[in-house]
Amino acid sequence: MDRVVISDVRKTFRLKQGQFITVDGRETDEIDVLGGIDLKIRPGEFITLVGPSGSGKSVLLDIVGGLTTATSGNVEFDGTAIRAPLADTSYVFQQYALFPWRTTLANVEYALEVRGIGRQQRKTIARQFLALFGLRDFEDRYPNQLSGGMQQRVAIARALATSPQLLLMDEPFAALDAQTREILQAELLRIWDEIKTTVIFVTHALDEAIYLADRVVVMTARPGRIKAVFDIDLPRPRDADVRASDAFNAYRQQVWEVLRDEVNKAQKDWTVSPALAS
Numbered sequence: 297m298d299r300v301v302i303s304d305v306r307k308t309f310r311l312k313q314g315q316f317i318t319v320d321g322r323e324t325d326e327i328d329v330l331g332g333i334d335l336k337i338r339p340g341e342f343i344t345l346v347g348p349s350g351s352g353k354s355v356l357l358d359i360v361g362g363l364t365t366a367t368s369g370n371v372e373f374d375g376t377a378i379r380a381p382l383a384d385t386s387y388v389f390q391q392y393a394l395f396p397w398r399t400t401l402a403n404v405e406y407a408l409e410v411r412g413i414g415r416q417q418r419k420t421i422a423r424q425f426l427a428l429f430g431l432r433d434f435e436d437r438y439p440n441q442l443s444g445g446m447q448q449r450v451a452i453a454r455a456l457a458t459s460p461q462l463l464l465m466d467e468p469f470a471a472l473d474a475q476t477r478e479i480l481q482a483e484l485l486r487i488w489d490e491i492k493t494t495v496i497f498v499t500h501a502l503d504e505a506i507y508l509a510d511r512v513v514v515m516t517a518r519p520g521r522i523k524a525v526f527d528i529d530l531p532r533p534r535d536a537d538v539r540a541s542d543a544f545n546a547y548r549q550q551v552w553e554v555l556r557d558e559v560n561k562a563q564k565d566w567t568v569s570p571a572l573a574s
């Protein structure tokens with residue numbers, strides 16, 4: 297059975313009363329962000345989602361995460377419609393979103409705490425996940441005593457500590473420098489190879505998308521639809537050298553070929569600040 301089934305998902309935002317924008321020469325107070333998304337994701341699959349800015353990648357992730365609802369269409373998790381955040385789903389954002397007043401250990405424990413797991417057990421689990429990310433010696437540090445890469449490791453450790461069936465990652469490495477980013481990609485793959493949870497990972501970086509994925513999903517310019525899906529048939533486990541292979545370069549070229557037109561179209565589109573919308 298598929299883990300996630302997305303069926304004809306559409307999303308339209310309505311602007312606040314009295315506010316309009318001009319799209320294709322026509323005044324409107326509605327913005328179509330997702331124009332009908334269909335996608336089936338198998339348990340343990342690693343999906344990366346690429347598309348031009350404004351194509352609705354984050355909105356789609358929010359719908360799958362139950363943080364917002366679709367205007368029409370359905371998303372099912374193990375056969376049940378998603379209408380609110382599920383305990384089986386974890387989220388990692390671009391900004392590390394750690395609690396500054398909690399230590400590294402207490403940050404990872406938090407996700408277990410809200411699920412009612414007892415003190416001793418949550419400490420044990422939190423320590424296991426910190427160890428996986430090489431953070432064993434940093435459990436008493438506060439977020440502002442850690443580098444960006446380490447903070448994001450803590451955020452991922454926290455997301456994984458609850459053993460989620462679905463991990464949603466919205467440009468989690470975008471704020472990191474290139475070297476740290478590559479190291480974290482490799483770490484994420486190493487850990488995912490062990491736990492094989494289902495992942496949907498949004499990124500703008502094609503190399504990252506190809507390196508991580510079982511399938512790369514390319515979205516169109518707004519209103520976002522799925523333009524193409526690429527099966528990435530590179531052997532696993534993947535080490536960093538795979539990026540230099542001919543097969544990898546061929547994928548990069550194929551994906552960019554499809555994405556380029558959409559990025560060009562998106563340049564001509566407008567964007568509207570969410571603050572304007574009701």
Ligand SMILES: Nc1ncnc2c1ncn2[C@@H]1O[C@H](COP(=O)(O)OP(=O)(O)OP(=O)(O)O)[C@@H](O)[C@H]1O
Nearest residue numbers: 309329348349350351352353354355567568570573
């Ligand atoms: N709450 C909201 N109200 C109105 N419009 C919104 C809201 N949230 C997002 N949008 C608009 O929906 C569109 C898609 O946003 P989204 O953040 O999903 O795009 P994206 O593909 O993730 O873009 P990027 O790659 O730049 O992060 C954008 O035009 C955005 O301004």
